[in-house]
Amino acid sequence: MFIPLKYGIERSPIGYGEYLVRCPHCEAHQWAEMLVSSVYSHIYYIPLYPGDKDAMVVCKKCGLKRYGVPINANLMTDYMEVRRQYRHKWFSYIGVSIIVLPFVIWLIFLLINVVTN
Numbered sequence: 001m002f003i004p005l006k007y008g009i010e011r012s013p014i015g016y017g018e019y020l021v022r023c024p025h026c027e028a029h030q031w032a033e034m035l036v037s038s039v040y041s042h043i044y045y046i047p048l049y050p051g052d053k054d055a056m057v058v059c060k061k062c063g064l065k066r067y068g069v070p071i072n073a074n075l076m077t078d079y080m081e082v083r084r085q086y087r088h089k090w091f092s093y094i095g096v097s098i099i100v101l102p103f104v105i106w107l108i109f110l111l112i113n114v115v116t117n
């Protein structure tokens with residue numbers, strides 16, 4: 001039986017705010033509404049690990065809508081602050097947890113062995 005492998009990236013909105021960003025249409029810094037999304041890898045829709053963060057940006061002056069805009073120095077000057085402000089959702093770490101958990105349990109048993117012997 002053939003089961004197609006379903007994997008790729010998904011987006012989940014993690015925050016919303018208004019920021020002064022560079023608008024390519026206005027060719028200047030303008031206030032814009034920004035919907036920040038967490039981008040994560042998935043396999044069969046089970047999140048594996050969080051990846052990048054990007055944003056949907058709507059310029060408040062000209063109304064230009066941009067999707068999947070990377071949050072970097074080209075968009076705004078205080079991009080590191082914005083990236084830090086919004087956290088990936090807990091479920092995007094499920095895949096990493098499943099992989100790491102057996103090792104953590106093994107380590108705990110190893111430590112218990114060392115302490116009791």
Ligand SMILES: [Zn+2]
Nearest residue numbers: 023026059062
């Ligand atoms: Zn604009």
